[in-house]
Amino acid sequence: MSNYEKIKEHIEREEMVARAIVVHAPEGVSIGAEMLVYPDGRTEGSLGSAELDQGAVAKTLELMQRTGSKTYPIETPEGQFEVFVDVFPPPPTLLVFGAVHIAIPLVKFAKECGFRTKVIDGRQKFLTKERFPEADELIEAWPDEIVEQNVKIDSNTYIVVLTHDEKFDGPALDVSLPSPARYIGAIGSKTTTANRNERLRKAGWSEENIARIHGPIGIQIGAKEPAEIAISIMAEVLAVKYGMDKPKN
């Protein structure tokens, strides 16, 4: 199986893999040697020398933490090489609590931006394939049931809470806050946000935890219509993904 085929399989299984390629070599040495690197440090193939392989693995494992692709200079007794490390990360997941009207365009935009999308709602009549044709998963559950439903929340998960009703967003935040989710956003006006934070404080959540919640959700673009609000939310999610988010107010 070629490296391309192995990479394709990993992409399809949504498992991280990287390919290191020699793209620049000293005079007389040909370019194009390849090595596959896995997140546990396992490798397949060689770039041509132990120095190059070790150097490339170290850089790759570092780069996998940030997910991106980059060229690195590596100095060896043979001379100066350049190795391109191409990381193929699994897609991020957008977890949407509330199959509400804003969730409909949000799921569309997230899908277009390469996210896997999961919508959670306990109300079957809102959680339909007709309303969410692009969703990867529709999970019929109340927020406090998602632990039992085995919904995975990892550091590649972005959570959006759209219920703006304390009956639902309370339990949704209760499962989100202890998780390693990369982003937690909750819809609601400044008043709703202040009230919610007060409830969370009384429930014993630390200020540090409460500060993880982006609320009011989204970047400020004056959005009014559902699609516009979805754009403002998606923009905030992407800003967090790329490390461009700034603290609000």
Add this chain to the structure above:
Amino acid sequence: MQDVLPTIEEWRAEGEDIALATVVKTTGPAPRFEGAKMAVTRSGKLVGSVSGGCVEGAVFEEAQRVLRSRKPKLVKYGISKESAWDIGLACGGGIEVYIAPLE
């Protein structure tokens, strides 16, 4: 990669000879990120983008040469002061593109 993968798979099923071009380095403003991909076939098909339209034509030609020689190649594009005919990027940035046959 995910953006070009479905098309590459169709081409593979049709038995096309394919070259993959990848942005491996950017300097200054660049329209596409490191890792951005474009694939071309010997028969003249193209998918994806390495520069948002500025150097795709030149990369296509290089890819044809790579498919004939079967040897990977690193090509650099950027603002060129030497010759008005050189291929450049309007944004003032530079990119390096690695082109290899897809095995």
